[in-house]
Amino acid sequence: MENTINKAHPRPLHPPDGCAFGLAIAATLTALALSSLANWQRGGSLPERAVWVAMGVVLIASAHLLPALCRSAPLPVRGIGVVLWLGCMAAASYTHATFFLLSQSHAGMLRAASLPADSLPAHRSLTAVMAQRASVTAELAAADAWHCVRDCPSLRVRRASLAARLDALDAEAADVRRYQIMEDENARRRDAARHDPVTAQLAMLSGVAVARLDLFAGLAFAAVLEGVACLLWWLALSRSGALPAPRSDDTAEPGTPSPATSAAPATEPETEIAKLRRDIDAGIVKPTVTGIRQHLRCSQARAAALRRQLADLTA
Numbered sequence: 001m002e003n004t005i006n007k008a009h010p011r012p013l014h015p016p017d018g019c020a021f022g023l024a025i026a027a028t029l030t031a032l033a034l035s036s037l038a039n040w041q042r043g044g045s046l047p048e049r050a051v052w053v054a055m056g057v058v059l060i061a062s063a064h065l066l067p068a069l070c071r072s073a074p075l076p077v078r079g080i081g082v083v084l085w086l087g088c089m090a091a092a093s094y095t096h097a098t099f100f101l102l103s104q105s106h107a108g109m110l111r112a113a114s115l116p117a118d119s120l121p122a123h124r125s126l127t128a129v130m131a132q133r134a135s136v137t138a139e140l141a142a143a144d145a146w147h148c149v150r151d152c153p154s155l156r157v158r159r160a161s162l163a164a165r166l167d168a169l170d171a172e173a174a175d176v177r178r179y180q181i182m183e184d185e186n187a188r189r190r191d192a193a194r195h196d197p198v199t200a201q202l203a204m205l206s207g208v209a210v211a212r213l214d215l216f217a218g219l220a221f222a223a224v225l226e227g228v229a230c231l232l233w234w235l236a237l238s239r240s241g242a243l244p245a246p247r248s249d250d251t252a253e254p255g256t257p258s259p260a261t262s263a264a265p266a267t268e269p270e271t272e273i274a275k276l277r278r279d280i281d282a283g284i285v286k287p288t289v290t291g292i293r294q295h296l297r298c299s300q301a302r303a304a305a306l307r308r309q310l311a312d313l314t315a
Contacts, residue, residue, distance in 0.1 A: 024232035038099035063088035064229045068237045096222030108194030126176045133169040
C-alpha cells in the first residue's frame, strides 16, 4: 500500500537544504561586511562608529529574515512587517550604495596616484612673466623715445639690453605655456583614472554624468544583493521545516489521506467452517463426516458438528 501511495504522489525534488542555507549565510555575511565598513566611516568617535555598525547589523538581519519570519503571521502583522521590511531594505540599500561609492572613490585615487606624471621643472606663473614683460616693454619704449644730438653709446646699450630681456621673457612665456599644457594633460589623465572604466564608457555613450551612473550602479548592486539574500533565507527556512505553513482564511481542500486512515481495515482471521467450505468447493475434502474428520484430524463428534453447520449454511 505504501509503495502504491509513493508512486501515485512522487516526492518533489529540491536542492539540498544545506545549499540554500550556505548561500543565504554567505549573502548575509557579505551584506553585513558592506554595511559595517560603510557605517564605520560615518561615525567620528569609537562609540559613534560602534553604534552605527550595530544599527546596520540589525537592519540587514531584519531585511533578510522578516519575509520568512512573517510568513505564517496573521494578516495585520504581515502588513506591518511589509512596511518595516521596505524601510529596512531602503536603509540597507542606501548603506550599500555608500560603500560602493566610497570604495570606487578610493580605488580611483589609487589608480590616479599610480599613473606616471611628466616631470616639470620649477617655473614662474605665466602671469608673473607677462607682468615683467610689460614692464620691460615700457622701458624699451621710453629708451626709444630718447634722441641724442651726438652718438650716445649708453643709450644704444640700454636699448639692446632691454630688447634682449624682452626676447628672454618671450621665450620664458612660451615655456610656461608648454608646461601648462603638460599639467593640464596630467590632470586630465588623473581625472579619467578616478572613474571606473565601464562607468566612464557608459557615461560617454548615454550622455549621463559619471557620478549619477555610479549612484545608480551602487543602488542596483545593493537591491540585487538584498533581494537574493531574502529569497535564499525564505527557501532555506521553508525547506528545513523551521517555518510553519502560511495561514489562510479560505476553507482548505481535503488533502491526501494519511496511511492510517487510507489503509483498509485489517482482514479478520478466516474461520474454520469457512476454510472447510472453501476446501470442499475446491474438491479437496469430501462433504462427509469421515472426510471432514480425516482432513481436520479431529474427533467424530467435532466432524459431525461441522457437517451440520455446513448443511445449515447450504440449506
